[in-house]
Amino acid sequence: MPGFLRPLTRAVTYTRFLHILLGSVVAWVIGAIYPGLSSPTFADWLLIVVVPVPLLVAAAMVPATRRAEGLQARLMLFPGPHARVEGEEQDAGVSEAPSASWRDRARTAVWLVLRLESGCAMALLTGQLLGTSLALLGAADDAPEDDGLLFRIPGHGWGALPLSALFVLAELAVIVYSGRLMALAARRLLGPSPAERLxxxxxxxxxxxxxxxxxxxxxxxxxxxxxxxxxxxxxxxxxxxxxxxxxxxxxxxxxxxxxxxxxxxxxxxxxxxxxxxxxxxxxxxxxxxxxxxxxxxxxxxxxxxxxxxxxxxxxxxxxxxxxxxxxxxxxxxxxxxxxxxxxxxxxxxxxxxxxxxxxxxxxxxxxxxxxxxxxxxxxxxxxxxxxxxxxxxxxxxxxxxxxxx
The missing domain is CATH 3.30.565.10 (Histidine kinase-like ATPase, C-terminal domain)
Structure with missing residues (x-):
């Protein structure tokens, strides 16, 4: 199998994708209450991705939050028994200890905000890429002005299949590389503190x-x-x-x-x-x-x-x-x-x-x-x-x- 396709066969690729999406759940819950998710304006989108930030920062002040995030990151972001590839298990380099200092709490807060924003971006980008791919195939029943797509490409039907497949491949690339970046960020922000390393x-x-x-x-x-x-x-x-x-x-x-x-x-x-x-x-x-x-x-x-x-x-x-x-x-x-x-x-x-x-x-x-x-x-x-x-x-x-x- 070509090397560039190998990540698509690993379960960890999709657990990373799920982990990123889960970070945005709190934003969608709050957004559903206010300002609402029906035809949101640009200002509404800003509120949806900004309002949860103080709540996440407050949650990061609880020492146990760091442990919960570390356990979740170790399970979903790094190859383990679920990787389905022999020899792919890695040392996550992520701490499972609660916050022991204000520095740990600050790093946890940055991590939670990063999860929130990257989760919202991933959800919106996935919707746009897959929505555009379906629109090119003529699978969308909504009127063009109601389908929520930010941009449109002329033409649709089976003749647009190659272009539609291109958007699907773009989505897969986003899933693979965003997961890798999130794993790197987890090591930096949830990794052992200097005191833990000592x-x-x-x-x-x-x-x-x-x-x-x-x-x-x-x-x-x-x-x-x-x-x-x-x-x-x-x-x-x-x-x-x-x-x-x-x-x-x-x-x-x-x-x-x-x-x-x-x-x-x-x-x-x-x-x-x-x-x-x-x-x-x-x-x-x-x-x-x-x-x-x-x-x-x-x-x-x-x-x-x-x-x-x-x-x-x-x-x-x-x-x-x-x-x-x-x-x-x-x-x-x-x-x-x-x-x-x-x-x-x-x-x-x-x-x-x-x-x-x-x-x-x-x-x-x-x-x-x-x-x-x-x-x-x-x-x-x-x-x-x-x-x-x-x-x-x-x-x-x-x-x-x-x-x-």
Whole structure:
């Protein structure tokens, strides 16, 4: 089908036409009362299109009017399920919220007046174009002076069929292009206000931050559990000692249980479950991480100074995840090696340092810059601190500093 005929096959073309005509209903109702619609003069037509304006402006001052107009515009002016063309659905870009400011009310008033005037113009133009087409075919029974046409073309009957068809095509063109212009106007006048756009942007940002936080939670918790399980299984197979194997299975069980608790908590958040969600682990619970690492064969040397249990909640929870990822990184890339953990807390900040020997080149380690270490740096940045990771004096270091205020 030629491109210029395709709009005529879409239902949205005709819903737009109906939407434009509906905007003039109030004018015709008022005009029927005064000055009347029988043989109106030019002054009468001016009254018909001007008298309703104050009423529409007053209606626009009601906040709910903007919502009603937005819903109607979204339904009738933009392709949706009624478009009958696959892939034609569009984001209307029209707000469904009530007026929140005088600027919104003013834009709504302009929209209502635009609907009124364009609806009246569409009704009059449609009557003239289709009336002229019928007159050319000789289908009008009224006397020429009573048919309401503003201009006449000599000749009528079937010989004037090509000219009559031209007026019909002109009407179809008016329907198509006036509908498109009305949709553009709706986006400008009923589109989100700057405050609504900012609120939508903030909501989207919050959603992205929450998704990233959940991804980090799952990565750190599940990644730690799987790493411990892999290391323990390999060590148990190499040792071939029933007692060691039993201890390894206990460590895997304990780590897996903690990971399942973390997973259940995250899933409850995603489901927005009404059941209370258990608290996230904090640095006060770090002993279970250290026990898990020791059970995997790592020799962990710990030194803690300062009141860790008095740390602010966000700092303590994120610090736990950073320590978890640092220990997971040690087990994954270096295996059961000596680990030195130093945590120092004062009135202004917490400093956490995790160090372990670098694996020998023969170990085949190709990189240490995975998403886990990047997650540590991201967590520190979000809390206003900083984290550095990398080789330092023959060892691998994870150094974190977080402010407490």
């Amino acid at each position: 609120a939508a942007l903030e909501e989207r940002t919050e959603q992205l931050l929450e998704r990233n936080r959940i991804a980090r939670e799952l990565h750190d918790s599940i990644g730690h559990a799987l790493t411990v399980a892999v290391v323990q299984a390999g060590a148990a197979r190499a040792a071939a000692d029933p007692a060691f194997t039993e201890r390894a299975l206990e460590a895997v069980e304990e780590t897996g249980r903690a990971a399942l608790e973390d997973l259940e908590r995250v899933l409850r958040v995603l489901r927005e479950d009404e059941k209370p969600v258990s608290g996230r682990p904090t640095l006060a619970d770090a002993e279970r991480l250290l026990d898990s690492a020791r059970a995997s064969g790592a020799k962990v040397d710990v030194a803690v100074t300062g009141p860790v249990e008095r740390l602010p909640g966000p700092v303590s929870r994120e610090g736990y995840r950073m320590l978890q990822e640092a220990l997971t990184n040690v087990l994954r890339h270096s295996g059961p090696v000596p680990v030195r953990l130093r945590i120092a807390v004062d009135d202004a900040r917490i400093v956490m340092n995790v160090r372990n020997p670098l694996p020998p080149p023969s170990a085949g380690v190709t990189g240490r810059g995975g998403s886990g270490l990047r997650g540590i740096r991201e967590r520190a940045t979000l809390l206003g601190g900083r984290a550095t990771t990398g080789p330092d004096d023959g060892e691998w270091q994870v150094h974190v500093e977080l402010p407490l205020v």
